Amino acid sequence: MTPDFRSDTVTKPDDAMRAAMAAAPVGDDVYGDDPSVNALEERVAQMLGKPAGLFVTSGTQSNLIAILGHCRRGEEFLSGERYHSMKDEAGGAAVLGSVVPQTLPVADDGSISEDSVRAAIKPDDVHLPISRLLCLENTVSGRVQSKRNLDSLTSIAREHGLKTHLDGARLMNAVVSSDVSASDYAAGFNSVSLCISKGLGAPVGSVLVGDEDFIKAGRRLRKMLGGGMRQAGVIAAACDYALSYNIERLADDHLRASGVARRLSEIDEVHVSLNEVETNMVYLQLPDDVAPGLKAFLAERGMTISPPCPKFRLVMHKDITDAASDSLVEGIADFMAQCRS
Ligand SMILES: Cc1ncc(COP(=O)(O)O)c(C=O)c1O
Numbered sequence: 001m002t003p004d005f006r007s008d009t010v011t012k013p014d015d016a017m018r019a020a021m022a023a024a025p026v027g028d029d030v031y032g033d034d035p036s037v038n039a040l041e042e043r044v045a046q047m048l049g050k051p052a053g054l055f056v057t058s059g060t061q062s063n064l065i066a067i068l069g070h071c072r073r074g075e076e077f078l079s080g081e082r083y084h085s086m087k088d089e090a091g092g093a094a095v096l097g098s099v100v101p102q103t104l105p106v107a108d109d110g111s112i113s114e115d116s117v118r119a120a121i122k123p124d125d126v127h128l129p130i131s132r133l134l135c136l137e138n139t140v141s142g143r144v145q146s147k148r149n150l151d152s153l154t155s156i157a158r159e160h161g162l163k164t165h166l167d168g169a170r171l172m173n174a175v176v177s178s179d180v181s182a183s184d185y186a187a188g189f190n191s192v193s194l195c196i197s198k199g200l201g202a203p204v205g206s207v208l209v210g211d212e213d214f215i216k217a218g219r220r221l222r223k224m225l226g227g228g229m230r231q232a233g234v235i236a237a238a239c240d241y242a243l244s245y246n247i248e249r250l251a252d253d254h255l256r257a258s259g260v261a262r263r264l265s266e267i268d269e270v271h272v273s274l275n276e277v278e279t280n281m282v283y284l285q286l287p288d289d290v291a292p293g294l295k296a297f298l299a300e301r302g303m304t305i306s307p308p309c310p311k312f313r314l315v316m317h318k319d320i321t322d323a324a325s326d327s328l329v330e331g332i333a334d335f336m337a338q339c340r341s
Contacts, residue, residue, distance in 0.1 A: 003324035004304040008170075008199040008253070008280060008317035017201070017241045024237030028230050029055070030223070036233030040240050044207040047243070048168075048192050049183030052215035054208045055236055057227045059169045060089045062193035062206040065221045067093040067133060069214055070163040070190070075132035076100035078120050078162075080112055083137045085167050096225075100129045108276075110140025117153050121160045131160065137167040138185060141313075142257075142281030144174045147185060154188035164188065169195040169206075173279040176250040190214065196239040199253060199280055200246045201318045205239045246318065253280035253316040256325050260314065263329045267336055284312040284332075290339040297335045303328060 004010045013021070027033030041053035056062045063085040067077050077093060079086040081103040085093075093099040104116045122128040134157040138145040154164045166189040168174075168182075175182050186192045191210035196202040208218055222228060229235075261277040264270050264284060271285040286294060291308050298305055303324075306313055316325065 001319055002302045002304065003320055003327065005314045005316075005320070005328060006304055006306045007315050009197060011199075011201040011318045013201070013203050013238055014318075016245070017238050020237045020241040021234050024233040026231040026233035029232045030228040030230060034231065034233040034236065036236040036240065037229075040236040040243075041207060043240065043243065044194055045209045047182050048186040048194065048209045050186065050192065050209035050211065052210065052212045054215050054218045054222060055229075055232060055239075056206050056208055056222055057204065057229070058197075059084070059167070059193060059195040059206045060092065061222070061225060061227050062195075062208040063089060063135070063165070063167050064092045064096070064225065065208055065218045065227075066165040066191045066193060066210075067099055067135065068097045068221050069210075069218050070133040070165065071097065071099040072132070073098040074100065074129055076102045076122070076129040077133040077135050078102045078104055078117065078131060079135035080104050080106040080110075080137060080140070082106050083135065083140065083167065084169065085135045085137070085165075099132075102129075102131070106140070110137070110143035111145060111149050112136070112153060114149075114152050114156060117156050121157075121162065131162055133163045133165060135165045135167065136189075137169070138174045139170045139279050141283075142170075142173075142279045143276065144177050144278045147178075147180045150185065151188050163190045165190065166192040168192050170198055170279065172247050173199055173250050173254070176247065177254055177279050196242050199250050199317055200239075200242040202235070202238040202242040204235045207239070249318065250280065253318070253320070254278075256280075256316040256320065256322070257282050257314075260316070260325050260329055264332060267333050269336060269340075270332065280316045282314040282316075284314060285310075286312070286336075290336070293339070294332070294335055297338075298328070298331050301327065301331050303331060
């Protein structure tokens with residue numbers, strides 16, 4: 001397998017996961033008849049301490065269903081200016097739900113301050129949209145968000161009558177890297193989305209959890225969005241396998257990321273902030289005159305990375321071995337040596 005450092009979404013199902021998929025009992029999930037989907041929804045709801053779950057096609061669909069479920073037309077959702085639900089979901093909430101986006105400033109560590117949430121919540125005034133939902137994220141660009149801050153932000157939201165949603169696409173990375181359980185992180189939120197197709201290694205699938213009424217309404221929204229799947233147990237089984245076998249191994253990705261960061265930081269002119277590496281992502285900065293050449297240089301050696309934005313993001317995951325991460329560090333060292341020779 002050629003090493004691909006662009007994202008943890010690139011992992012491929014291994015033989016054991018494929019065997020679990022092949023063996024899955026299935027039914028028509030739109031009729032509620034798929035036992036593998038039903039079991040997965042219950043399992044994730046329980047893990048996150050919520051009454052009910054909904055298996056959806058993607059993290060984007062999960063966040064969209066949450067926003068459409070919590071907000072009516074003309075109401076607004078507040079979210080971080082660089083959070084996925086605000087910036088990377090094609091404006092779905094505004095396009096499909098007429099829900100007004102209100103951005104909040106995000107600090108380098110991915111957090112949002114209490115003051116910004118307080119300042120953004122609108123008073124009851126006919127000129128203004130109604131603030132309805134606070135949408136947070138954990139992890140944010142690989143940074144673990146403190147439970148204390150998440151709890152204060154959600155209580156401010158609650159005091160003002162807002163609902164709260166957590167985009168926990170990589171929540172299990174936060175769980176593995178901290179001593180906080182998934183249900184503790186989820187406790188202050190009305191709804192949480194967990195992706196199983198990122199570091200957890202399933203090929204498809206996210207689960208949205210919340211209370212029974214919210215999930216019942218979410219089921220209708222999922223159908224409306226074209227996300228009602230039929231014998232989806234085949235992919236639910238992959239997700240179930242991932243939850244059984246791939247959570248604890250996230251610690252290997254985190255360890256590999258910190259090792260890569262430490263070794264890269266020893267190369268002249270390569271800038272990596274070691275304290276920013278809290279889970280599986282390493283952010284790397286090279287001098288402007290050489291940065292544009294790195295991607296093609298590594299591609300020649302069979303390695304794939306994303307272009308800088310403005311830093312390079314290098315992501316460790318299940319399909320990155322020690323040998324692959326060694327080749328990456330060597331490749332970057334050789335690239336810098338060649339640029340400066
Ligand atoms: C934080 C976060 N939320 C949501 C998503 C959306 O997930 P999907 O690609 O499954 O739609 C992503 C995707 O990378 C993400 O990084």
